[in-house]
Amino acid sequence: MISTIMNATPTMLDHQNTNKRLQDPIWAEVRAQFPILDQQVNGRQLVYLDNAATTQKPKRVIDAISTYYQEYNANIHRGLHSLAERATAAYEDTREAVRAYINAKEAAEVIFTRGTTEGINLVAQAWGRANLNPGDEVLISGMEHHSNIVPWQMICQERGAKLKVIAVTDLGELDMASFYDQITEWTKMVAVVHVSNALGTINPVAEIVQAAKKVGAYTLVDGAQSTAHLEIDVQALDVDFFAFSSHKLYGPTGIGVLYGKRTVLDAMPPYQGGGEMIKEVSFEGTTYNELPYKFEAGTPNIADTVALLEAINFVNELGKPAMHAYEQSLLTYGTEQLNTIDGLRIIGQAANKISVLSFAIDGIHPQDLGILLDTYGIAVRTGHHCTQPLMKRLGLPGTTRASLAIYNTTSEVDLLVTGLRKAVKMLR
Numbered sequence: 001m002i003s004t005i006m007n008a009t010p011t012m013l014d015h016q017n018t019n020k021r022l023q024d025p026i027w028a029e030v031r032a033q034f035p036i037l038d039q040q041v042n043g044r045q046l047v048y049l050d051n052a053a054t055t056q057k058p059k060r061v062i063d064a065i066s067t068y069y070q071e072y073n074a075n076i077h078r079g080l081h082s083l084a085e086r087a088t089a090a091y092e093d094t095r096e097a098v099r100a101y102i103n104a105k106e107a108a109e110v111i112f113t114r115g116t117t118e119g120i121n122l123v124a125q126a127w128g129r130a131n132l133n134p135g136d137e138v139l140i141s142g143m144e145h146h147s148n149i150v151p152w153q154m155i156c157q158e159r160g161a162k163l164k165v166i167a168v169t170d171l172g173e174l175d176m177a178s179f180y181d182q183i184t185e186w187t188k189m190v191a192v193v194h195v196s197n198a199l200g201t202i203n204p205v206a207e208i209v210q211a212a213k214k215v216g217a218y219t220l221v222d223g224a225q226s227t228a229h230l231e232i233d234v235q236a237l238d239v240d241f242f243a244f245s246s247h248k249l250y251g252p253t254g255i256g257v258l259y260g261k262r263t264v265l266d267a268m269p270p271y272q273g274g275g276e277m278i279k280e281v282s283f284e285g286t287t288y289n290e291l292p293y294k295f296e297a298g299t300p301n302i303a304d305t306v307a308l309l310e311a312i313n314f315v316n317e318l319g320k321p322a323m324h325a326y327e328q329s330l331l332t333y334g335t336e337q338l339n340t341i342d343g344l345r346i347i348g349q350a351a352n353k354i355s356v357l358s359f360a361i362d363g364i365h366p367q368d369l370g371i372l373l374d375t376y377g378i379a380v381r382t383g384h385h386c387t388q389p390l391m392k393r394l395g396l397p398g399t400t401r402a403s404l405a406i407y408n409t410t411s412e413v414d415l416l417v418t419g420l421r422k423a424v425k426m427l428r
């Protein structure tokens with residue numbers, strides 16, 4: 001039933017249709033799967049617009065965690081008893097579901113991590129230490145999250161390599177002339193964000209990967225903000241590494257994925273040493289396990305991995321193209337409505353963008369705005385969004401960011417706009 005309505009995409013940009021759809025009882029069913037949304041905050045109905053920070057979780061994800069602990073909690077891979085076998089099967093089922101979700105060639109290329117940050121650190125440390133030498137270059141962009149800047153700074157410093165940065169335009173797009181200027185035969189890694197968390201810009205990652213391959217560079221795409229919204233096909237993209245976090249994909253916190261091409265992962269040394277990642281240990285030396293276990297030292301986060309399967313099923317059942325179309329209609333509506341507020345400027349006006357409404361209002365500090373909106377029950381994020389170099393480039397201390405997910409509605413956008421009008425009156 002849900003997929004029927006979600007597949008109705010044709011006139012999504014028409015507000016009348018959007019409003020009609022949002023009132024549909026079947027639509028209400030999608031939203032009703034998120035128990036947290038049905039609550040009052042500061043005496044008002046919660047309006048949750050901080051989805052780029054983390055999405056809320058459908059009940060099936062919450063239930064999966066509790067079922068795991070109530071019915072089959074056991075350590076995986078090494079146990080022969082029934083609970084261990086059930087837990088191992090569930091853990092590996094998620095790996096297979098992730099493989100299909102991003103169209104990896106094989107499940108062994110899916111490594112479970114704590115999240116995007118750990119995935120990028122794994123690559124910077126394990127791949128970087130083995131592959132970067134003095135004079136080599138790592139190319140990132142001016143709109144990276146700190147988690148795709150600092151790990152590269154650290155390893156470049158250690159290895160004597162140089163970190164270079166693709167410029168960002170005033171509209172908040174990558175300056176592709178700057179990219180082509182800076183990619184050279186010395187470039188060993190190009191690591192870019194797929195979708196900017198601060199601006200919503202969708203970057204041309206396929207073009208970037210192709211150009212990187214021409215100079216023999218490796219590639220990493222930070223998929224933290226794209227994986228819940230866009231179709232991901234790592235084989236078509238031909239990228240070496242792709243990192244994302246479950247918690248921005250309607251799944252639990254504390255679990256994420258690093259995809260890596262088998263050839264590249266096989267050639268890399270392990271990231272951490274310990275149990276699970278070994279074949280045989282003696283005091284004379286150790287042989288390492290097969291992929292993906294070589295990169296999964298220690299007891300992993302089994303409960304949250306098992307629950308991630310439910311998040312993936314949730315998205316798959318709704319269908320990504322329909323979700324994307326719906327979210328785009330909300331974005332268009334939100335952009336139009338925000339533009340009616342006096343002195344408000346949308347930050348990030350890329351031709352290709354999703355789900356993020358970042359803005360600045362003349363004479364008002366984002367933090368004051370955020371605090372006031374919270375008193376109306378509206379949750380937005382304010383500040384630099386872990387992209388300080390980008391804020392510096394744009395000449396802003398930070399922005400106010402409303403970020404959208406599949407359960408948001410035009411009525412919530414209206415409440416945001418009403419709240420902003422009130423706030424502007426009070427704060428100016």
Ligand code: PMP
Nearest residue numbers: 115116117145147197222224245
């Ligand atoms: N990259 C981007 C673009 C992000 O938005 C985030 C989270 N805000 C991260 C990386 C880091 O993700 P995590 O904190 O889940 O590791």
